[in-house]
Amino acid sequence: MSKSNNVYKDAFNRCLRLLDESKGLPSEPELGALLGVSRTTVRSILARMEETGLIDWNKRNKTVLRAPRPGDFFPEEETDSLAEIIERSFMRRLLAGGAEAGMQINELELAREIGVGTTSVREFLIRFSRFGLIEKRRNSHWVLKGFTRAFALELTEIREIFELRSAAAFVALPQESAVWADLDRLEEEHRQLADEIATRFNEFSELDERFHRLIHRASHNRFIVDFYDVIAMIFHYHYQWNKAQERQRNEVAIQEHLAYIGALKSRDPSKVDVACRKHLKSARQTLLSSIPEGRQAQPA
Amino acid sequence: MSKSNNVYKDAFNRCLRLLDESKGLPSEPELGALLGVSRTTVRSILARMEETGLIDWNKRNKTVLRAPRPGDFFPEEETDSLAEIIERSFMRRLLAGGAEAGMQINELELAREIGVGTTSVREFLIRFSRFGLIEKRRNSHWVLKGFTRAFALELTEIREIFELRSAAAFVALPQESAVWADLDRLEEEHRQLADEIATRFNEFSELDERFHRLIHRASHNRFIVDFYDVIAMIFHYHYQWNKAQERQRNEVAIQEHLAYIGALKSRDPSKVDVACRKHLKSARQTLLSSIPEGRQAQPA
């Protein structure tokens, strides 16, 4: 089967959404930059759009003939990369099944179950290993360390060290730095979300990540910035899994963020320290409360 | 070509070294545990030892017939795993050649040059990426970030945060903990090395790693422990590369370690803090001095 053309399908769908806005399309290189794909892929997209009567395409003249219909889109599930498919599948087993710590992970079995080649599974496991949830036995199988209380504590310990440092570095940034404008924009987004919390509370997760990444970037340290990948991954799945009091939790977190942003804008290191500590403490509590004492997450 | 039998060859060589000590060999499972390989491999080893007249093997009776000769060993270079071969080859290019930051890395070219399959190179690069020296462009090539001054500073910043924490955790360990005996043993090894520094200075690197890993383990945090892999990798190649004043550098480091060990044994947190800071500062200096201002390491 070789390789799926999900890059093309995903870019095609995104291109469809661009279509109905402005009549006429930019040049091939411009489109490529816009969609984050090569010209080769852009041309495949344009070819299909012409075939299905969406556009008229003759060299540099690209005229939009009609608005895209739901049937024009590729199914969502065909736009995921193999890595995403494997990750989701693996995390589901990890969180939702009786995934005991110490259990061994079988590449071949995983590959068969997901319906992919062993190579892809191997590469996924290697990439995933940096999250500290699995470990390789030399010349042998992987061992699941489990999403345990100890894991959550070790993770949050590092998170707190890194974020306090980054926040301190943040306030030391010069007034001209672009981060202050970014921070203002994020503050505004927080206020809007707070106002419409009743309907949009599930949009917090994404805002949360952008906010913390902005702060971590101030550390100017790749290891700190990269470590946020671990946190983001864990919180991503944790949010998907633990929906208990989601709205209330997010409401609290938004207020904590606003206080934290206020402290950053005051440029007073001790205020920042206090606000940061407070928020991280409650984030830790939230994570810990989803892990029953001495065991991992249980099925629904 | 499929897969090389380096596991077997390496275990065979190690088994040869065990041979001349005690006449007679333990049972297959015991040998497996001793060599860290499966019984399948143990049996291949025994089969060859019988074939080459090294032992007489009949079920559980294994008699050593003669001492191993140099010709009995497999050549050293055949005992390395593919991952080791690729890493060495890659690091040589990185440190010894004009490896400019921003340069792109070509999997296929690397594979051809080293004479291995692309899969192995891909897996190596994925594993290696956690060291922060390379970065992947989605659906495209890897980019070399370079062994620069910035890298060294970011690395040592984290190292210092983690080690100060670990050292503080170390002194808080109860008297009964086994680490104190480990520390005593390491202290003794340091003293011996200090006495014979003229001839054995190149053995320091390995002792250094064991010492710091012992301290990091006291953190009881997998992210801290795992981070030492990054440091160990960098220092390993750094030591191989930068031989300038090696003896003198190591002599100084040993004395710093001894002071550090003394501080730990005193169990006085502030003394530990001072000794740890001092050693880490000079370790940072050593690393930085090998990286010319604004550029990476230069060829010999």
Place this chain on the structure above:
DNA sequence: ATAATGTCTTTTATCGTGAAAAAACATTTT
């Protein structure tokens, strides 16, 4: 002359395959 399009080449992503090594199962020995 610059920037687009058209065409061709190279590289990446993924699979199936086969040998090495591990692991599981069956049989024998102490």
Place this chain on the structure above:
DNA sequence: AAAATGTTTTTTCACGATAAAAGACATTAT
């Protein structure tokens, strides 16, 4: 019966092959 040896099955590791996607080069249009 426990622990070894003997045998078979399964899994890991690494390769070459192939389609998707990127990238390079040649050509044409503004």
